[in-house]
Amino acid sequence: MRPSASDMSLTNGRGAADDEIIIRARDVTVRFGEKTILEDLSLDVRRGEILGFVGPSGSGKSVLLRTILGLNQKQSGTIEIFGIDYETASDAERLAVERRWGVLFQHGALFSSLTVLENIEVPMREYLDLSPALMHELARLKIDLVGLAPDAADKFPSELSGGMIKRAALARALALDPDIVFLDEPTSGLDPIGAADFDQLIMTLRDTLGLSVYMVTHDLDSLFQACDRIAVLGDRKVLVEGPLSRMLDFDHPWVNSYFHGKRARTIAAPDHVASLVEGAR
Numbered sequence: 001m002r003p004s005a006s007d008m009s010l011t012n013g014r015g016a017a018d019d020e021i022i023i024r025a026r027d028v029t030v031r032f033g034e035k036t037i038l039e040d041l042s043l044d045v046r047r048g049e050i051l052g053f054v055g056p057s058g059s060g061k062s063v064l065l066r067t068i069l070g071l072n073q074k075q076s077g078t079i080e081i082f083g084i085d086y087e088t089a090s091d092a093e094r095l096a097v098e099r100r101w102g103v104l105f106q107h108g109a110l111f112s113s114l115t116v117l118e119n120i121e122v123p124m125r126e127y128l129d130l131s132p133a134l135m136h137e138l139a140r141l142k143i144d145l146v147g148l149a150p151d152a153a154d155k156f157p158s159e160l161s162g163g164m165i166k167r168a169a170l171a172r173a174l175a176l177d178p179d180i181v182f183l184d185e186p187t188s189g190l191d192p193i194g195a196a197d198f199d200q201l202i203m204t205l206r207d208t209l210g211l212s213v214y215m216v217t218h219d220l221d222s223l224f225q226a227c228d229r230i231a232v233l234g235d236r237k238v239l240v241e242g243p244l245s246r247m248l249d250f251d252h253p254w255v256n257s258y259f260h261g262k263r264a265r266t267i268a269a270p271d272h273v274a275s276l277v278e279g280a281r
């Protein structure tokens with residue numbers, strides 16, 4: 001049986017030798033004009049993990065995500081995804097990489113003029129050569145996979161609740177059966193129950209599909225319950241990455257106030273936190 005996220009935190013995850021690194025970012029620097037957003041940032045994402053990516057608002061979490069996806073220029077450094085440097089890759093290699101990732105962006109999750117079914121078919125039309133009937137069938141499978149009712153297929157985004165929109169956007173991110181999904185603040189704007197349900201769905205998909213998940217979030221519940229490892233962005237780089245126990249033990253003002261703040265303490269009972277901190281030593 002697969003260990004739960006909290007077990008893995010206690011045991012420091014799987015052994016490093018078993019882990020296949022599917023994203024390897026090294027010394028990445030991104031500037032907009034005079035403003036340096038990321039500087040010499042390095043980060044690994046491992047196959048099959050749910051990586052929670054946190055940091056203060058405006059620190060560059062979305063910028064890094066867009067840089068990994070090749071949507072922002074970087075000034076220096078390298079990013080390999082599935083062993084391929086997207087920036088220097090051939091068109092064929094880029095296409096192959098794009099077919100292996102799915103993205104749920106922070107804003108503008110769905111096309112408002114298309115139904116849910118049509119939204120999910122957008123990446124299929126772009127990357128696959130399938131008959132309309134087969135695309136409809138696949139799109140309906142994705143709708144089922146994310147826990148939406150079959151009748152959601154013909155609804156427009158304006159007819160859906162916030163939680164349903166996130167699920168539909170996730171279904172679209174899964175359209176090409178990706179190896180990794182990038183989720184930018186997927187539970188922001190959802191009520192706590194909706195957010196917890198979404199986290200549960202992500203964990204189930206990871207377990208059943210072997211999906212790797214890169215999740216930008218500021219949701220402490222997600223970090224405590226769903227994430228195998230966490231990376232914290234601060235001072236333009238990844239300050240610390242590792243299991244929750246590592247975050248709890250890390251000496252940095254922002255990391256400290258975030259993971260030991262009042263909100264964090266209401267999620268993790270003090271003795272639970274104490275045992276994690278103990279386990280990290």
Ligand SMILES: Nc1ncnc2c1ncn2[C@@H]1O[C@H](COP(=O)(O)OP(=O)(O)O)[C@@H](O)[C@H]1O
Pocket residue numbers: 032037055056057058059060061062063064
């Ligand atoms: N295309 C852009 N041009 C100029 N500045 C940008 C651009 N995209 C993001 N920024 C700036 O980069 C910083 C980090 O933004 P962002 O990655 O969106 O933060 P967050 O960590 O909240 O996701 C912000 O100051 C933002 O204004």
Ligand SMILES: [Mg+2]
Pocket residue numbers: 061062063106184
């Ligand atoms: Mg952002």
